[in-house]
Amino acid sequence: MKEIALKHKHEALNAKMVPFxxxxxxxxxxxxxxxHENVRKNLGVFDVSHMGEFLITGKNALALIQKVCSNDASKLVDGKAQYSCFPxxxxxxxxxxxxxxxxEEKYLLVVNASNIEKDWNWIAQHNTMDATTRDISDDYSLLAIQGPKAAEAMQSLTDIDLANMKFYTFEVAGFAGVENVIISATGYTGSGGFEIYFKNEDAEQVWDAVMKAGADYGIKPIGLAARDTLRLEMGYCLYGNDIDDNTSPIEAGLGWITKFTKDFVNSEALLKEKEEGARRKLIAFExxxxxxxxxxxxxxxENGKIIGVVTSGTMSPSLDKGIGMGYIPTVMAKNNEKIFIQIRKKAIPASLVKLPFYKGE
Structure with missing residues (x-):
């Protein structure tokens, strides 16, 4: 079991620690x-240092990224981030x-913790153009500072104008007295905020500064359980649940990050699927x-016949109702047919809805 740099801080706060x-x-x-509510109304800080970070550098860095990623990374400029997937x-x-x-010759890829080794091997397998790759996952910590008060609360820690940072942009700057911190206007909660990347040896200094700066704004440490309910209210896919090795980006509703303006791994088959239509679709329901x-x-x-499976589900803290996502035949989704969720011995009726579940205050 690997330990994150701030483990002792979480234990001192009586966090419930689990293997993940x-x-x-x-x-x-x-x-x-x-x-959950504190992130929606104020701000919270998540330690997500388990995420993986790869540096891709050199004159062929972009060529490698374009080959293994579905989105078109040639559209990126310095200081811009992009959501993508490895088909x-x-x-x-x-x-x-x-x-x-x-x-132009230096990119950071941030991947899911459970897939670090798999992703690293996948990139290596396709690196026929000799781009330089480096796995820096064990050297870096990552805090997600999320919520409507995040910019105001954290402004004292940096010279960057946090309030005017656009979504999916980032800067490398000083933060909490530490140089060369990546300050990224990204996150998986739908309530705004930032993700901060820094070296493990600076973790304690950054954590203490963040908690102190956020004290007057109601900051709280937030665990992975609330991270899951927050992302689900936004309809964001979670790897291992809503997407995996057997779900295509087309059926998962990720056509918007699948750009056929270039060749990438399996692009021909995915284009065919897009043109012909996927046989099943990831839907949202309440x-x-x-x-x-x-x-x-x-x-x-309505006849009790199994037509699909719930991939993510919870009792939404913001909406106070059961919400979820799952795959059903595309034709049923198109016709907005009635579905039921089998909860123990009872089939509970559910309505298909458009994402996100949470529309804001």
Missing amino acids: AGYNMPVSYEGVNIE NEDGGIVDDLIIYRIN LDERGIPRHGYDIVD
Whole structure:
């Protein structure tokens, strides 16, 4: 089990620590609903240092990224980030990731913790153009400072104008007295904020400064459980649940990050799927009655026939109702047919809805 640099800080805050993707991680502190609400109304800080970071450098860095990624990274300029995925050879997804363009010959790829080794091997396998690659995952920590008060609360820690940073842009600057910190206007909560990348040896200094700067704004440490409910309210896909090696970006609703203006791994087959239409589709639903849909529950039709499966589900803290996502036949989704979620022995009716579930205050 790997340990993150700030483990002792979380333990001192009485965090519930659990094994997650090979790391010992804080899953909750005060409780999911309290933490969730604080991010929506104030701000919270997540330690997500388990995420993987790869540096791709050299004159062929972009060529490698273009080959393994579905999105068109040639559209990036310095200081811009892009959501993308690694398609596999079989129509599925190796992982989803964020690409940061630091300069013309230097990119940072941020990948999911559970896929670090798999992703590294996948990139190496396709690196026929001799781009320089470096796995820096074990050297860096990552804090996600999320919520409507994040910019105001953190402004005292940097000279960067946080309030005017556009979504999916970043700067490399001083933060909390530490130089060369990546300050990124990204996050997986839908409530705004930043993701801060820095070296492990600076972790304690950054954490203490963030908590102190946020004290007057109601900052709280937030665990992975609330991270999951926040991302689900936005309808953001979670690797291992909503997308995996057997789900295509087309059926997962990720056509917008799948650009056929270039050749990439399995692009021909994915273009065919897009043109012909995927046979199933990732849909969003809300329960019409009380109940909590969970990952792995069956989705059934009015006759009780299994038509799909719930990939993510929870009781939404913001909406106070059961929400979820799952795959059903595309034709049923198009016709907006009635679906039911099999919760133990009862089939609970559910309505298909447009994402995000959470529309803001």
